Amino acid sequence: MxxxxxxxxxxxxxxxxxxxxxxxxxxxxxxxxxxRTPFWFKWFGVLPISIMLWVKKRKAKRKRKI
Known part of the structure; x- marks a missing residue:
């Protein structure tokens, strides 16, 4: 060029x-x-996504029990 x-x-x-x-x-x-994809997902792959989903699911289960 x-x-x-x-x-x-x-x-x-x-x-x-x-x-x-x-x-x-x-x-x-x-x-x-x-x-744009979030910084954590871009740099660290699928692991942060899986942890985030696991935590959200766990919080939802706890709210249902109460």
Whole structure:
């Protein structure tokens, strides 16, 4: 990739960013944040998910007994 291509790409991205309204950028950011996988799941795999589900299930069982 030549430097001209890179400069052209960066310029296009900046212009695209500046052309979009602020509200739309904020909405897209919120959507992206909601769909992103949590940090613990991304870095440690299935183990945190299984522990979290086990704890939730255990808490639900205790609430039913009371």
């Amino acid at each position: 030549s430097s001209n291509d890179y400069i052209k790409y960066v310029t296009q991205q900046v212009v695209k960013y500046m052309d979009t309204p602020k509200e739309q950028r904020q909405q897209e950011k919120e959507i992206k944040k909601e769909t």
